[in-house]
Amino acid sequence: MAKKPDRKTEQALKAAAKNADTRNYVLRLYVAGITPRSQEAIRNVKAMCDEHLAGRYDLQIVDIYQQPVLAKGEQIIAAPTLIKKLPLPLRRLIGSMADEEKVLVGLDLRARNE
Amino acid sequence: MxxxxxxxxxxxxxxxxxxxxxxxxxxxxxxxxxxxxxxxxxxxxxxxxxxxxxxxxxxxxxxxxxxxxxxxxxxxxxxxxxxxxxxxxxxxxxxxxxxxxxxxxxxxxxxxxxxxxxxxxxxxxxxxxxxxxxxxxxxxxxxxxxxxxxxxxxxxxxxxxxxxxxxxxxxxxxxxxxxxxxxxxxxxxxxxxxxxxxxxxxxxxxxxxxxxxxxxxxxxxxxxxxxxxxxxxxxxxxxxISSMGLNYAVSDERVSTGVPRLDVMMDGKGYYKGSSILISGMAGTGKSSLAAAFVNGLCRKGKRCMYFSFEESPEQIMRNMRSIGFDLGQWVKKGLLEFRSMRPQLHGLEMHLATMHKLIQGFAPAGVVVDPVTNLSSIGDTDEIKAMLTRVIDFLKAQGVTSVFTSLTAGGSAMEQSEVGISSLMDTWLLLRMVESANERNRILYVLKSRGMGHSNQMREFILSDEGIRLLDVYTGAGTVYTGSARLVQESKDAAQALADQQSAGRRKRELEQEAMSLEAQVRSLKARLDGMHDDLKAGAAQEKSRLHAAATERDAIAKARKAD
Known part of the structure; x- marks a missing residue:
């Protein structure tokens, strides 16, 4: 049921490393099934990427029900979880991504100001 | 279950x-x-x-x-x-x-x-x-x-x-x-x-x-x-502690105490198999020796024993016991006896308990000696020790292991109060005492209690000699207990007294016989006098009759002479 997660991650990392200087974003969105919350998260992430990262992002959406081994490998606890693998530092954003301000701060697209 | x-x-x-x-x-x-x-x-x-x-x-x-x-x-x-x-x-x-x-x-x-x-x-x-x-x-x-x-x-x-x-x-x-x-x-x-x-x-x-x-x-x-x-x-x-429950199987089988005379004191058979025995007494009363006798007796029958010592090293115990004729070394060599010597302070009570558990389970002995339990008081208070010993005893009983615990009674404290309050846990309690008299200290042993058997109520003098342990009758009389040489002196005194008593009894008998004889003589003389009196009485009555007859005859004769009508 599960694909080889490590190779896939490796490839993704390699590809990401190649594009590192161009500030390419490697994002993984883990959702648990197609629930309204999952759909909302997918919608929100996509909209944000198109708005702020047009042309320089690699987003993959993973259903942890389909690939539970990935959930273990990626240390997924909550759903939905968006992992920003690149650029570093690694960040985990959990929730429906409804709070745009927090998502942008989490993706280092906006400075944290409080 | x-x-x-x-x-x-x-x-x-x-x-x-x-x-x-x-x-x-x-x-x-x-x-x-x-x-x-x-x-x-x-x-x-x-x-x-x-x-x-x-x-x-x-x-x-x-x-x-x-x-x-x-x-x-x-x-x-x-x-x-x-x-x-x-x-x-x-x-x-x-x-x-x-x-x-x-x-x-x-x-x-x-x-x-x-x-x-x-x-x-x-x-x-x-x-x-x-x-x-x-x-x-x-x-x-x-x-x-x-x-x-x-x-x-x-x-x-x-x-x-x-x-x-x-x-x-x-x-x-x-x-x-x-x-x-x-x-x-x-x-x-x-x-x-x-x-x-x-x-x-x-x-x-x-x-x-x-x-x-x-x-x-x-x-x-x-x-x-x-x-x-x-x-x-x-x-x-x-x-x-309590989950053990008091539902272990009991045995009617008996285990020798290792001292023939002590077996006699306990129905002639010794301890019950799987019972717990407390030997208490002051320092130097021979507690360890009695425990060693038990071990020696079991090993001689080919049974296994485990000796937990909190005071002496195995070598020291073996040397000391050799002096009273118990060669424990041979049993160690044959693998029948295992010594475990450790200071109580080595670890906490629980660890001791667990160590004992494990060793006993591994070795599966028929008898266990803990010498002395009172040394544990340096690492726990009375309640804790009691709790621990309860568990040890329950465990041993469940396994059918006969266990001997020695307890040191401090000088001056009451004899019948065991130091760590464990006497109620014990099935058999042997008390060893020192008696000081006539410039000597002598050991005395008695069975204070022994559940489920008719045990002797007698005190015995307890003698450690190079042939082992001997028990002798003590001299008890007039509220005093004599042991050692005092007992010997008293016994010879008694023999002299008995002879004197025998002689005086003979004298008394003779006196009584004489008195009886004189009384009998008196009775005889009185009887003779009585018989004389009876004869006199009879003679008197006959005379009176003949006199009256004679008088009547005379009167008739006179009347005839007067020609009366």
């Missing part, structure tokens, strides 16, 4: 942990298919208990298990329990166990709206299905509280998690750090209402003791005490 009873009598099924002692106090194990919270402070052995639950579940009950760790990685866990003889990696290779390390890093996480912990569920579910798990450990779920900021969501999700686990029908152990005034820091006990076990680790008088208590166990009877707990190379063991 307890398990079967609880399963048939109540609906609550139990899941055996395999942890020594824990199944006894929970009367069969943890509630099957329900969560159990194990809480306690740092280093109290929560993770170990949880790990043992999984490992023993696989190795002893063939129930695969899943371990979800929040604090340690799988490698660390495997390494930590390898020293206890648990080969976790092998079990994982055999697909009977799965470990998942859940890492929550607060600094990496940003909350962006509503979420749930479906990730955790998926991971747990994948593991449970991969190995067909019947047992699950979450160690410790509280780490989530530190990692996830939204406590409301977390609590709701935990509630859902436990409900889900219950539906899965797996038996769950959740660990939780002890809180300030609560059982767990984040109040997990709120979700785990079926069974809560509390582990405690405290240091008293520089000696650390671990304890385990069952705070609650819904729907089941359980031991409520704090039970001493031990972590050693075989894992965790709980030492149930």
């Amino acid at each position: 307890a398990k079967r009873k609880s399963e048939s009598a109540t609906v609550l099924a139990k899941c055996r942990t395999g942890i020594s002692g824990l199944d006894e106090i929970t009367e069969g194990g943890l509630p099957k298919g329900r969560p159990t919270l194990v809480c306690g402070g740092a280093g109290s052995g929560k993770t170990l208990l949880a790990m043992e639950f999984i490992v023993r579940g696989i190795t002893e009950f063939n129930e695969p298990g899943v371990f979800m760790a929040f604090e340690e990685t799988a490698e660390e866990l495997a390494k930590n329990v390898a020293s206890l003889g648990f080969d976790v990696n092998k079990l994982i290779r055999q697909k009977k166990m799965a470990i998942d390390y859940v890492h929550v890093e607060r600094s990496e996480i940003e909350e962006t709206g509503e979420y749930d912990l479906e990730g955790l569920f998926v991971r747990l579910n994948a593991m449970i299905e991969a190995v067909g798990a019947r047992r699950v450990v979450l160690d410790s779920v509280e780490a989530l509280f530190a990692g996830l900021p939204n406590e409301a969501i977390l609590r709701a999700e935990l509630r859902r998690l436990f409900r889900w686990l219950k539906e899965k029908g797996v038996t769950v152990v959740i660990t939780g750090e002890q809180g300030d005034r609560t059982l767990s820091r984040y109040g997990i006990e709120e979700y785990v209402s079926d069974c809560v076990i509390f582990l405690d680790h405290r240091v008293h008088n520089q000696i650390s003791t671990r304890r385990l208590r069952i705070v609650k166990y819904r729907g089941s009877k359980h031991g409520t005490n704090e039970y001493p707990t031990l972590i050693d190379e075989h894992g965790l063991s709980v030492l149930p």
Whole structure:
């Protein structure tokens, strides 16, 4: 049921490393099934990427029900979880991504100001 | 036995942990298919208990298990329990166990709206299905509280998690750090209402003791005490005090005391097999010698013995006992006798208890000597020692091992008060006393009590000679007890007195005989006088009659002469 997660991650990392200087974003969105919350998260992430990262992002959406081994490998606890693998530092954003301000701060697209 | 009873009598099924002692106090194990919270402070052995639950579940009950760790990685866990003889990696290779390390890093996480912990569920579910798990450990779920900021969501999700686990029908152990005034820091006990076990680790008088208590166990009877707990190379063991119960089988078989005359004092047969014997007395009264006699007697019959000494080294005991004719060295060589000498301060009471447990179980002796129990008082108070000895005795009785305990009575204290208050635990109590008189100290032995047998009420003089132990009758008379040379003196005095008594009795007899003879003579003379009197009386009466007749005849003659009409 599960694909080889490590190779896939490796490839993704390699590809990401190649594009590192161009500030390419490697994002993984883990959702648990197609629930309204999952759909909302997918919608929100996509909209944000198109708005702020047009042309320089690699987003993959993973259903942890389909690939539970990935959930273990990626240390997924909550759903939905968006992992920003690149650029570093690694960040985990959990929730429906409804709070745009927090998502942008989490993706280092906006400075944290409080 | 307890398990079967609880399963048939109540609906609550139990899941055996395999942890020594824990199944006894929970009367069969943890509630099957329900969560159990194990809480306690740092280093109290929560993770170990949880790990043992999984490992023993696989190795002893063939129930695969899943371990979800929040604090340690799988490698660390495997390494930590390898020293206890648990080969976790092998079990994982055999697909009977799965470990998942859940890492929550607060600094990496940003909350962006509503979420749930479906990730955790998926991971747990994948593991449970991969190995067909019947047992699950979450160690410790509280780490989530530190990692996830939204406590409301977390609590709701935990509630859902436990409900889900219950539906899965797996038996769950959740660990939780002890809180300030609560059982767990984040109040997990709120979700785990079926069974809560509390582990405690405290240091008293520089000696650390671990304890385990069952705070609650819904729907089941359980031991409520704090039970001493031990972590050693075989894992965790709980030492149930009261769970032993007083239902061990008893034997009518007898075991020689090793002293023929002492056997005679106890129905002629000696101690009961599997009974507990207390030998108490002051210093130098021969307690150890009497214990050695018992060991010697058993070994001579080819039975095994174990000698726990808290005072002397094995060499010293063997040398000393040789001087009274007991060659214990030969039994050691033959493997019939094993000495264990250690200072009581070496470790706490629980550790001593557990060591004894283990050694006795390994060696399977017929007799055990603990010499002296009173030395344990340096590492625990009377109650603790009593509790420990109760457990030792219950254990020994259950195994049918005859046990001899020596107890040192301090000079000046009451003789019949054993130092550590254990006399009521004992079946037979031999008291050794020193009697000082006539410039000598002599030993005296008596059987103070001996349950279930007609024992002698006599005091015996107790003599240690190079041929062994001898018991002699003591001289008791006029409220004094004579022993040693005083006894000999008294005995010869008695013999002289008896002779004198015999002689005076003869004299008295002769006197009486003489008196009787003189009385008889008197009686004879009086009888003669009486007979004389009777004769006189008869003679008088005849004379009177003839006189009256003569008078009447004379009157007739006169009348005839007067020619009266």
